[in-house]
Amino acid sequence: MANIIIVEDEAIVAMENKMNLHFAGHQIVAIVSSAEAAIDAFNLEKPDLLLMDIKLRGEMDGIEAMIVIRQKSNIPVIFLTGNSDAKTKQRVQSISNASYLQKPVLTVEIIDEVNKILSNN
Amino acid sequence: MSLLLQIGNFFLNPKAKAAKNIAEAKRIKLTSQIATVSLVIAVFYHFVFLSFNDIRLTLSELVFIFCYFLVLVLNFVGYSSFSKFFLIATFYVNFFVISAICGEEACVHLLYIPALTAPLILLDFAEIKLIVLLVIIAFLCLITLYILNFVPSLTIQISAKQMYNLKFSFILTSMVGQFIVIYSMIFKFTKTEKKLDMNNVMLEEQFKSIFDTSFDALFIVEYKERRIIKANSRAVELFEMENEYDFYLQNGLDLRKEPIGKKEHLSIKGDIAVKGFHENEVLYKTKKGNEFWGALAIRLVFMNGMPYQSVRITDITDQKKIEKQIQTSLNEKEILLAEIHHRVKNNLAVISGLLGLQANYVEDEKAKVLFEESRNRIHSMALIHDKLYQNETLATINFSEYIHDLVEHIKKSYIPDTWSVKFNITCNEIFLDIRNAVPCGLILNELISNSCKHAFKDIQNPEIKIVCSKMGEKFTMMVSDNGIGFDIENGFKRANSLGLTLIQALSEQLGGKVNTTFVNGTQFYISFEV
Numbered sequence: 279m280a281n282i283i284i285v286e287d288e289a290i291v292a293m294e295n296k297m298n299l300h301f302a303g304h305q306i307v308a309i310v311s312s313a314e315a316a317i318d319a320f321n322l323e324k325p326d327l328l329l330m331d332i333k334l335r336g337e338m339d340g341i342e343a344m345i346v347i348r349q350k351s352n353i354p355v356i357f358l359t360g361n362s363d364a365k366t367k368q369r370v371q372s373i374s375n376a377s378y379l380q381k382p383v384l385t386v387e388i389i390d391e392v393n394k395i396l397s398n399n
Numbered sequence: 400m401s402l403l404l405q406i407g408n409f410f411l412n413p414k415a416k417a418a419k420n421i422a423e424a425k426r427i428k429l430t431s432q433i434a435t436v437s438l439v440i441a442v443f444y445h446f447v448f449l450s451f452n453d454i455r456l457t458l459s460e461l462v463f464i465f466c467y468f469l470v471l472v473l474n475f476v477g478y479s480s481f482s483k484f485f486l487i488a489t490f491y492v493n494f495f496v497i498s499a500i501c502g503e504e505a506c507v508h509l510l511y512i513p514a515l516t517a518p519l520i521l522l523d524f525a526e527i528k529l530i531v532l533l534v535i536i537a538f539l540c541l542i543t544l545y546i547l548n549f550v551p552s553l554t555i556q557i558s559a560k561q562m563y564n565l566k567f568s569f570i571l572t573s574m575v576g577q578f579i580v581i582y583s584m585i586f587k588f589t590k591t592e593k594k595l596d597m598n599n600v601m602l603e604e605q606f607k608s609i610f611d612t613s614f615d616a617l618f619i620v621e622y623k624e625r626r627i628i629k630a631n632s633r634a635v636e637l638f639e640m641e642n643e644y645d646f647y648l649q650n651g652l653d654l655r656k657e658p659i660g661k662k663e664h665l666s667i668k669g670d671i672a673v674k675g676f677h678e679n680e681v682l683y684k685t686k687k688g689n690e691f692w693g694a695l696a697i698r699l700v701f702m703n704g705m706p707y708q709s710v711r712i713t714d715i716t717d718q719k720k721i722e723k724q725i726q727t728s729l730n731e732k733e734i735l736l737a738e739i740h741h742r743v744k745n746n747l748a749v750i751s752g753l754l755g756l757q758a759n760y761v762e763d764e765k766a767k768v769l770f771e772e773s774r775n776r777i778h779s780m781a782l783i784h785d786k787l788y789q790n791e792t793l794a795t796i797n798f799s800e801y802i803h804d805l806v807e808h809i810k811k812s813y814i815p816d817t818w819s820v821k822f823n824i825t826c827n828e829i830f831l832d833i834r835n836a837v838p839c840g841l842i843l844n845e846l847i848s849n850s851c852k853h854a855f856k857d858i859q860n861p862e863i864k865i866v867c868s869k870m871g872e873k874f875t876m877m878v879s880d881n882g883i884g885f886d887i888e889n890g891f892k893r894a895n896s897l898g899l900t901l902i903q904a905l906s907e908q909l910g911g912k913v914n915t916t917f918v919n920g921t922q923f924y925i926s927f928e929v
Binding site for chain 1: 755759788
């Protein structure tokens with residue numbers, strides 16, 4: 279079991295992910311919808327993994343939030359996004375200990391990826 | 400005399416007035432006038448010779464009358480160059496023959512004096528070689544006459560009084576001829592020069608008015624050194640100069656804001672060599688340091704045989720601003736369209752999420768499967784919006800890439816890790832718009848899903864083949880499996896499956912023709928116009 283923060287500005291998508299991860303035996307410690315809130319939640323909850331959307335509410339995006347978080351921790355992150363363009367992929371690759379899933383994503387894909395990352399870490 | 404000159408004008412070709420220049424028109428006119436005077440004089444002498452009862456003189460003069468008349472006819476029909484030469488030649492032969500018969504005492508050879516100067520007024524000085532040749536021929540005729548001593552054996556025998564009268568009339572004729580030549584040279588050519596000067600002044604004024612009132616900046620530039628030797632008022636205004644002298648001897652390339660690149664330099668040279676002109680858009684700087692965009696046009700021209708560049712610069716700054724506004728607007732619309740595709744895709748993700756949430760509250764496993772199938776259909780559409788968002792044109796998707804991505808997604812949905820289905824995809828780079836891509840993607844999703852779910856029960860080495868091709872405007876897609884075989888057409892008739900109903904409805908929407916065969920599995924073909 280792992281403590282996970284979901285960073286997602288679409289409430290329905292966040293809810294679905296929370297439910298699926300909960301059924302898979304994980305604990306969702308926070309659901310936030312902006313990069314700033316994600317940084318605050320990370321500092322507060324000290325999770326084991328971040329499930330991060332890239333396009334978020336506010337000025338910062340998910341990748342920028344991870345750049346800030348990386349200064350403090352090498353926590354694993356799974357980026358979930360509808361942005362599948364080359365530039366976004368390149369930016370994701372610049373973040374260490376990160377993987378990428380493209381929305382809409384299957385439940386089984388998220389759970390498999392979460393389990394894979396947690397076992398690696 | 401004036402009457403004779405007027406008669407001469409009657410034989411003038413109407414086209415002579417439109418001769419290439421005034422001087423040439425004048426020479427053509429003079430040829431006609433001199434030929435008329437010569438014709439009348441020749442007729443006069445013909446009657447004089449008749450009184451001598453000398454058949455040689457009479458007949459020869461008759462021939463020369465015909466020759467002078469022929470000159471008029473030639474001039475009239477437009478052979479002006481030949482008529483001038485023919486007139487001078489007729490003079491020389493006429494005087495030679497009559498001199499030989501009448502003898503030195505008759506002083507016919509004095510007529511060579513005006514005849515010698517005739518080429519000077521009838522021919523262009525550009526034809527100096529011909530003039531010199533004709534003068535030499537005239538001298539040769541005279542020398543020949545003196546060498547032969549005017550052929551005494553041919554000389555007519557007439558009384559002293561008749562000879563005196565003949566001598567008197569030929570001296571008079573020679574003087575009249577000389578008078579005509581001098582008159583033509585002094586008075587007529589002075590007039591021509593004046594007319595030419597006036598014409599040049601007029602042409603210069605016309606050129607100046609066109610050059611200076613042009614809406615574009617115009618320059619005459621040295622071909623090699625590219626130094627400006629002439630600029631118009633608009634150029635002064637456009638480049639914010641004090642006057643046109645500010646441009647003089649300045650290198651035309653120095654007017655540019657940025658130095659010319661080697662590539663453009665070669666392009667200008669190449670264009671002028673091949674097409675004779677070069678066109679480009681260039682950013683210029685003014686004397687006061689301001690900038691403007693100019694449409695540059697360079698053309699090679701020749702003045703006095705020397706090559707120059709005729710340069711035109713049109714101010715297109717406003718046009719460029721509008722172009723930039725249009726481009727900005729277009730970029731904004733592209734961003735907006737990309738955002739819409741992204742939004743649609745996100746909304747589809749939300750719908751998929753809602754179905755996923757709902758499925759968690761459903762106990763019935765069959766119902767859960769139906770939810771999952773619906774989510775896959777949504778995903779097949781969302782994938783198209785993702786591809787549209789990625790594509791530069793935002794209007795079409797690379798269907799080959801789409802098939803590969805869709806297959807990967809379906810594999811995750813329906814094919815467990817313990818089971819292996821081989822996918823064989825053959826599809827060139829085919830671009831489809833959203834109108835065709837969405838139904839086509841949904842059909843593909845249903846066919847692959849059906850094969851995965853139903854076709855491979857107890858089948859060794861299951862395989863699904865997808866082949867797409869586009870010939871002209873016709874798109875064809877074939878999806879086949881090596882499974883147990885399924886009669887899709889009968890399935891259509893029964894229509895008790897949503898998947899088959901969707902395939903049928905979407906095929907009709909595409910206006911496609913559907914065929915199925917059952918050879919070692921099921922083969923589904925659809926073709927439609929794109």
